[in-house]
Amino acid sequence: MTTTQRRRPELAAFLRGRRARVTPADVGMPPGFRRRTPGLRREEVAQLSGVGVTWYTWLEQGRPINASAQVLDAVARTLRLDPPEREHLYRLAEVPFEPDPERMTQTVGPEVQGIIDALDPMPAVVYNSRYDVLATNPAYRDLFTVPQARGLAVPNVLWTLFTVSEETCPLVHRERELPVMVATLRSHYGRHVGEPAWEGFVRRLSAASPYFAELWASGEVIQPGRRVKTFRHEAVGEVRLNSQSLSVDGMPECRIVVYTPEDDMSRARIALLRQHREPLWPPTEEGVHEIIRMWQTENPAS
Incomplete structure (x- = not known):
């Protein structure tokens, strides 16, 4: 099994898990009715991230599709990923990761x-x-x-x-x-x-x-x-x-x-x-x- 084949299932599980922990209230949306899980739906993540529902569904299913850094950043913001989680998302999606330049360390603890x-x-x-x-x-x-x-x-x-x-x-x-x-x-x-x-x-x-x-x-x-x-x-x-x-x-x-x-x-x-x-x-x-x-x-x- 190739590295890509191993990473895609991990990517799918990671996105599903992070989507489940973000509630509609977290992103300023009404809860709605007949919601089977407390988290966001796939179409809501796609809408908030400015991407197509089909594309996001395929990404979360671990299909071999290409993702840009800009799109991954949008998804990361919607899912409220912290810096280590954002880097993990990039690694799983096989997109070169670049740290946020504004977060360059300037002090020590x-x-x-x-x-x-x-x-x-x-x-x-x-x-x-x-x-x-x-x-x-x-x-x-x-x-x-x-x-x-x-x-x-x-x-x-x-x-x-x-x-x-x-x-x-x-x-x-x-x-x-x-x-x-x-x-x-x-x-x-x-x-x-x-x-x-x-x-x-x-x-x-x-x-x-x-x-x-x-x-x-x-x-x-x-x-x-x-x-x-x-x-x-x-x-x-x-x-x-x-x-x-x-x-x-x-x-x-x-x-x-x-x-x-x-x-x-x-x-x-x-x-x-x-x-x-x-x-x-x-x-x-x-x-x-x-x-x-x-x-x-x-x-x-x-």
């Missing part, structure tokens, strides 16, 4: 914030697919706070990296890392072509940074993945970190990015930042090596 806070002293951040910064932990702010970017009203890591001067940019090897980030951005952009928020962001950043405009015009696409990145900090010097992305249930197109030290020197310098979080002071090279010796004494097996 206390549970996710608690998770990344608990990762301290490892830097952690929550990004959406546009690299908007949704949440950070203290270690991330220790390492990646850029004084030159404090006056920017754009909480977006790409905006920061492309608009601050190269001397103050926390990312070492910009010529290697920034193209990867832009290619990752473009891989997500495909879902949002034409959306004002995305088009405006790309347009404004292109105007602010010729280098971004050049990379964007290249058209390169890549998926996010594990990388070793080198960052610099005025207080402790260079730090080499592994970056690992983790998806978050219930937050489409969002990920937690966690940075773990690549070597002993980087681990010691991250510890030094935490120890001297308030205030941050530039240590001597001798002081850094002392921290390393202390850390190795306390962690002999590492």
